[in-house]
Amino acid sequence: MARTSGPETREKLIRAGEEVFAEQGVDGAQLRDIVRIAGQSNPSAVQYHFGSRGGLLDAVMAARQERTELVLADELERVGDGAGLRGLLGALVAAEATELRTERGRRCLRVSAQLSHESGVRTRTPHPTIDGTVYWRLIGLVEDCLTEAGLPEPLRLERLDLALTLVGAALGDRARQYLAGTTPLTDERLFLADLVETTAALLRAPRPHLGDAS
Missing domain, CATH: 1.10.10.60 (Homeodomain-like)
Structure with a gap:
């Protein structure tokens, strides 16, 4: 038995x-x-x-978070203080992309892509699996960059949530292609570099100036 x-x-x-x-x-x-x-x-x-099912899902994500935390800490140390938005995003993407190297990591990327909206960014209440992590600290550093750019809080939080969703979805789709044996359109180095630039562009977009709609 x-x-x-x-x-x-x-x-x-x-x-x-x-x-x-x-x-x-x-x-x-x-x-x-x-x-x-x-x-x-x-x-x-x-x-x-x-x-429960939710408890198991949290354990799956906690194990994945534990693997990428050390990498992210090293990446943040490498880019140093005052890295700026692009440097912070580069550290994030580099750490998350380490999951692409193994079949287990690829599966976990597919799972976490479905859960990016549960990070707690919009309410400033981190999900228990990321509370107190380097990942959550990085999110705060990225928000600081948006604050310096003059974006109001609601727009900052919404863009942050969208940015994390974008990164998660992109890496999850890349993982899906690897698991399926599909040849991606771009090599991994270009893909990751473009993901950083695309995410930075989303976050750096100028604040909309809404005219009189009447």
């Missing part, structure tokens, strides 16, 4: 969750498929170890 307790089983369920959430979608994933792929005989194994 397969084990239904212990750290080994927990890790098996996380790995299976990565696979199923990536292939079936966060909302469409079947827990029975996760349990089966993890080799568990107890149909309530997910609930036993994580409390």
Whole structure:
């Protein structure tokens, strides 16, 4: 009989969750498929170890965040204080792109692309998996750049959320292509450089001046 307790089983369920959430979608994933792929005989194994589907999803994202945190910290140290918007975005994209190197990371990028809107940026309440992380600190540094550019708070927060969604969607799609064996239109170096420039352009767009609509 397969084990239904212990750290080994927990890790098996996380790995299976990565696979199923990536292939079936966060909302469409079947827990029975996760349990089966993890080799568990107890149909309530997910609930036993994580409390719920959401608990397992948080564990999947926490594991992914842990892998990229150290890279992001090194990237921020490399660009140094006063890096500016482009330097900060370059550090973010470089760290997130390390997930493209492994099949596991690619699956996790596909999952996290579905969750970028849950970061908590718009309400300034970080999701528990990123609260207190280097990632959340970087978001604050990017917002500082937008504040210096004179953007009002609602517009800053909305653009930040859109920018994170863009980065997540782009990397998630690249991961999908790699997993499917599809040849991308551009090589990875150009793709990542263009993602930085595109995201910077979104954030740097001039503040709209709305005329009289009457």
